[in-house]
Amino acid sequence: MTYFPEEVVEHIFSFLPSHSDRNTVSLVCKVWYEIERLSRRSVFVGNCYAVRPEQVVRRFPNVRALTVKGKPHFADFNLVPPDWGGYAGPWIEAAARSCVGLEELRMKRMVVSDESLELLARSFPRFKALVLISCEGFSTEGLADIASHCNVNLNLNCFGACLVDSRTLPQLRHLRELDLQENDVEDRGPRWLSSFPDSCTSLVSLNFACIKGEVDSASLERLVAKSPNLRSLRLNRAVSVDTLSKILLRTPNLEDLGTGNLTEEFQTESYLRLTNALEKCKMLRSLSGFWDASPACVPFIYPLCHQLTGLNLSYTPTLEYSDLTKMISRCVKLQRLWVLDCISDKGLQVVASSCKDLQELRVFPSDFYVAGYSAVTEEGLVAISSGCRKLTSLLYFCHQMTNEALLTIAKNCPNFIRFRLCILEPRKPDATTNQPLDEGFGAIVRECKGLRRLSISGLLTDKVFMYIGKYAKQLEMLSIAFAGDSDEGMMHIMNGCKNLRKLEIRDSPFGDGALLGNVAKYETMRSLWMSSCNVTLKGCEILASKMPMLNVEIMNELDGSCEMEENSVDPSRVEKLYVYRTTAGARDDAPNFVKIL
Amino acid sequence: MSTSSTNSAASPAVSGLDYDDTALTLALPGSSADPAADRKRAHADHDKPPSPKYAPFTFSLKHESSARHAQLLMVITLRTVPTDLDAAPCATTCRARAVGWPPVRAYRRNALREEGGAGCKLVKVAVDGAPYLRKVDLAAHDGYAALLRALHAMFASCLAVRGAGADGVGRLVDSATGAEYVPTYEDKDGDWMLVGDVPFKMFVDSCKRIRLMKSSEAVNLSPRSSSQ
Secondary structure: OOOOOHHHHHHHHOOOOOHHHHHHHOOOOHHHHHHHHHHOOEEEEOOOOOOOHHHHHHHOOOOOEEEEEOOOHHHHHOOOOOOOOOEOHHHHHHHHHHOOOOOEEEEEOOEOOHHHHHHHHHHOOOOOEEEEEOOEOOOHHHHHHHHHHOOOOEEEEEEOOOEOOOOOHHHOOOEEEEEEEOOEOOOOOHHHHHHOOOOOOOOOEEEOOOOOOOOOHHHHHHHHHOOOOOOEEEOOOOOOHHHHHHHHHOOOOOOEEEOOOOOOOOOHHHHHHHHHHHHHOOOOOEEEOOOOOOHHHHHHHHHHHOOOOEEEOOOOOOOOHHHHHHHHOOOOOOOEEEEEHHHHHHHHHHHHHHOOOOOEEEEEOOOOOOOOOOOOOHHHHHHHHHHOOOOOEEEEEEOOOOHHHHHHHHHHOOOOOEEEEEEOOOOOOOOOOOOOOHHHHHHHHHHOOOOOEEEOOOOOOHHHHHHHHHHOOOOOEEEEEOOOOOHHHHHHHHHHOOOOOEEEEEOOOOEHHHHOOOHHHHHHOOEEEEEOOEOEHHHHHHHHHHOOOEEEEEEOOOOOOOOOOOOOOOOOEOOEEEEEEOOOOOOOOOOOOEEEO | OEOOOOOOOOOHHHOOOEHHHHOOOOOOOOOOOOHHHHHHHHHHHHOOOOOOOOOOOOOOOEEEOOOOOOOOEEEOOOOOOOOOOOOOOOOOOOOOOOOOOOOOOHHHHHHHHHHHHOOOOEEEEEEOOOOOEEEEEHHHOOOHHHHHHHHHHHOOOOEEEEOOOOOOOOEEEEOOOOOEEEEEEEOOOOOEEEOOOOOHHHHHHHOOEEEEEEHHHHOOOOOOOOOO
16 A cells, blocks of 8 residues: 555545544554645544644644534533633634635634634635534624625534624625524624625525524515525524514525524414415424424424424423423424423323434423422333334433333333433432432443443442443443442443543542542543542642643632532642643643642 | 320320420521521521522431420521522432532523523422422412422422312322421411412412421411401
8 A cells, every 4th residue: 555646545545434543544654644644634622732733733734624622511510610711712823824724613612702713714715614612702793703704605603602792793794604502692783684795695504593682584584585595594582473484485495493482472373374384394304492482382383293303392491291292293203302301201201102213312401490300200211212212312301210210221222322311319319219220320331332421310339330331331421420439439430431531520429549540541531520529639649740641630719619518628629620631731821720730 | 285196206205295395497506495486587587698608508307305205306407508509409418509410501591591580480389397498380380289289299209198189189298207288378478378268360479488387387377367
């Protein structure tokens, strides 16, 4: 193979599907390393502090698509203090200097400033796609810059808390996709929509579900009318049923719809028009939105149900089990379902008997203020598992669980790739036997040989970790909360889970012994997070000294807002610990409450 | 005035004791011997803004009986609770709810909180002798029967429904002791009333919070005499 011309080798490499495969071939010899790095089009950086941006862009000057992730996952639940880090600026600056061919940038849990967006807009003439998930730190000024400078095929996805000034959004020209998800949008009026230039006919995806204020319906209709390629449209709560109906008449190719307001005073005529319009959308497969939907409105969606593969009702606490089941029982092709626990166990039984193709189910809690109460229990999940044998991905918040149920579920659905179970009350035992749930989760990891992601909850001893370490050989990410008895628990994981990449632990009795029991393991992992555990400063210092390739970050709250403990906290005890491998050394942008050992 | 078998959790020697001796009260440690004042004060304290902001919350129940009088001494230690997390997990050792639990993203929490705002009336529900609080949305139920069913479901681990009539409304009873619980509520005027005396809609409007009181205590309550 060394005698093939470079172009041939490069062409062969182009068939390699995954980053890890390409990383592997680059290790074979210097020639392959060079060929590979110059032809690499897509780079994934799982931890922005694992490598310096300059190193990445120097090695891969021709990269077209760059993905970078910042804060650890537990930042989603407010466990990472604000201003911790994860700044996008250095990445955008480095790319602007060395990778002018960049077309796509995806960032998750990072802090993106307006200046960075402006730089991004100016620096990449072929820029197509900006995807921001759970990011923060920018406003519509930055987005406006992106819009005004990027003129071809712009894909803008923003998820997460960012300030978006709707007034400046308008100048988006030739945009292909504008997708704002889960943002905190500062509303400055409805005119942003009307600022799409007439020449912009390339819109493929528009999602402004998170913008809180009114939108100008006439502008929206005009925009949709001149976007023949529109495939995905997600509206906000302010859009009326009548506007929705008018829009849908113009979007025969729509595949994904997020509804607007479905609560208005019920006028049959409006809803009949909606049904007519929906029936024209033969390609529609995915439905979401339903903000505050009134149960009376739901029957008007029925004609659509038989063709749906995706349904998100998880923002609709107004629908009770009977409304939900009447709708879902018609969705026989459903593959992905997100609901609230209002659906109850009975409702899940209906799902189980109707949706035989279900692959992904998420059941979210509807009430965060009533600890431990939810209308779903183990019964709902058992029903699902026996009816939906194709299930591979699960997120399930529930009131209680039993070992017997988990055993049944494991037997019924051995194909789980993601299994995340959250029993609302911490440390709750088996609801019938009062035993720990070790055996149940043990069954899950034993039967589901392809399991890659697992979150456990309820009363759990070290035994469950013994099972996980023994059987979960494909496991890449493990989330632990309020579980275990001793260091042995964590040691089982560290020694047993060969493919472990991310380990996040909170409120569990693991200490220095576990932390230091297998230090070499950390170099094979992306990161470790431990909060409210028993590790001490001494233990962390030892870790840092033994493993220079790791950054050992310790976080001490200065405002005492994490002081939930009854007694004053032992000062040598580390409240939050974040350990990750890195070639970049200690980062220089850490705030004063972060200590890097 | 004796309350013979109300507190059957205690030894038989309890029977014949003065009602006040066996009264269950919520009080700060070292409080006065006047049960009525304690009860009032405890209720008033309940909603006071806590300080410091995140002081730990423990709730322990001690039952001591002296050899001679089998005096029932209930000591409940009440400390302050984080304001925005006022429901403690139902656990044998009760701790303040942990930050970031349950693990739900802030966006989702905010979105549902907004939606719950309109047409939703959440009130706290306390159960005498239980170390946790729940909340119930009164607007979500169309009548007393539905509400009581919901209350039962909420406390199903320690309460049972006995003698459910045709309308499904029964009495809430402690599964372990057989002690009966009577739903009471505090109205806009701060008076404690028996649930069920007024039309449901009126109840929903005026109810500030609910307390499942042991029926022995509820004898002190009178039905709402006149509307104001």
